[in-house]
Amino acid sequence: MGYNVTMRFGRGSQRTIREVLEAKKVTEAEIAEAELQGFLPLLAIEHLVFDERPQFAAADVASQVGLPEDQVAHFWRALGFPDPLDGEEAFTKVDLEMMHIAANTISEGVVEPELALQMARVIGSSMSRVANAQIAALASRVTPEGAGAAELVELAEAGEIAPDIVVGPPLLERTELILDVMPRIMDYVWRRHLQDEARRQLLRVRDTEGGAVVVGFADLVGYTALSQQVPEQELAHLVARFESVATDTVAGLGGRVVKMIGDEVLFTVDDPVSGAHIALDLADAFREDEALSDVRVGLALGSVIEQDGDIYGPVVNLANRIVGIAYPGSVVISEEMRNVLRDDPTLNLSSLRSHTLRDIGRVRLWRLRREQDVDHDSLLEKARLRREVGREWIEDHFGASPDEPSPALD
Numbered sequence: 589m590g591y592n593v594t595m596r597f598g599r600g601s602q603r604t605i606r607e608v609l610e611a612k613k614v615t616e617a618e619i620a621e622a623e624l625q626g627f628l629p630l631l632a633i634e635h636l637v638f639d640e641r642p643q644f645a646a647a648d649v650a651s652q653v654g655l656p657e658d659q660v661a662h663f664w665r666a667l668g669f670p671d672p673l674d675g676e677e678a679f680t681k682v683d684l685e686m687m688h689i690a691a692n693t694i695s696e697g698v699v700e701p702e703l704a705l706q707m708a709r710v711i712g713s714s715m716s717r718v719a720n721a722q723i724a725a726l727a728s729r730v731t732p733e734g735a736g737a738a739e740l741v742e743l744a745e746a747g748e749i750a751p752d753i754v755v756g757p758p759l760l761e762r763t764e765l766i767l768d769v770m771p772r773i774m775d776y777v778w779r780r781h782l783q784d785e786a787r788r789q790l791l792r793v794r795d796t797e798g799g800a801v802v803v804g805f806a807d808l809v810g811y812t813a814l815s816q817q818v819p820e821q822e823l824a825h826l827v828a829r830f831e832s833v834a835t836d837t838v839a840g841l842g843g844r845v846v847k848m849i850g851d852e853v854l855f856t857v858d859d860p861v862s863g864a865h866i867a868l869d870l871a872d873a874f875r876e877d878e879a880l881s882d883v884r885v886g887l888a889l890g891s892v893i894e895q896d897g898d899i900y901g902p903v904v905n906l907a908n909r910i911v912g913i914a915y916p917g918s919v920v921i922s923e924e925m926r927n928v929l930r931d932d933p934t935l936n937l938s939s940l941r942s943h944t945l946r947d948i949g950r951v952r953l954w955r956l957r958r959e960q961d962v963d964h965d966s967l968l969e970k971a972r973l974r975r976e977v978g979r980e981w982i983e984d985h986f987g988a989s990p991d992e993p994s995p996a997l998d
Contacts (some may be wrong), residue, residue: 776817808851808874809884863889
């Protein structure tokens, strides 16, 4: 498959992808292979990001930045990049400049070596996800060469290309725009998150007894079966929708999405009442979304270990086990959560039978609902029916009404 995508370069001129690559001194052999394999736009993106070729081996980098070669390799791996072969010229001038900055930061005592590696792992992992999502989004909007308007509509209706590709701007124009604005957006978002996290940690120290936080898991019901039944592109849209709804709901009430794990979202929030409403809103949002199935939510309260943007500890395991026994569309909470929420008049807590959770033991759990959502008349009627069944059983077995004295019951 070939591609016929053009790109504007100032002054209103237009050039094809081939012309862009030729201007970047990409060899004819590379261009021909990319055309044959159908990834010519991706080759162009690769050369648009950094306009230079690798020219330094790891030993050269180590010598110029004044660090041992094994430390350079360790830092490079922490960023998520593979080890180069012995003597391979795998590093560019930009890589060398980045290594200089890292080395100076360590040598001047701004950060310790272990902290630098830890930050490198977090940044590398986060940026890898961002890049993966962007390339996937851009690549899905590549227009097959020679496809007319009618054919493009048919391809879009068949789910083989994104619907907006028919009228969307060329791929490389999008890439140029992303390369221009993304550094500014990412710098802004990072600074805002840094500010919010500092504020959150400060409030946690001041207001939360023992540093306890609410940990929640929300699990999309039926995802495994669904993943075997629908086309890949439809499944990708469902996952994107799941992540969008979950993120909007959690963030909107002051929580933090720690990570997405396939069909699950792990989140935290400092305030237990906010945690309760996040869980209930998640159940409502997915129940009302026609494109998605229900979620079940588990909440636990306790201290956690925070490292590299992730959380660990017994309370995380407890929340994960709790969500596994919740019914679709329901919210189940730990007894610690119940003890904090029990006096809130807007919430209804009903006891569930004790459960034995794997690797944890026997625990008492509670179902969480809004008080306004509970049909108390129905609950009273169910209780009345249970009493009548019990009365009949006693009469059948002991020959007396439970309201009358009976020698058998004395």
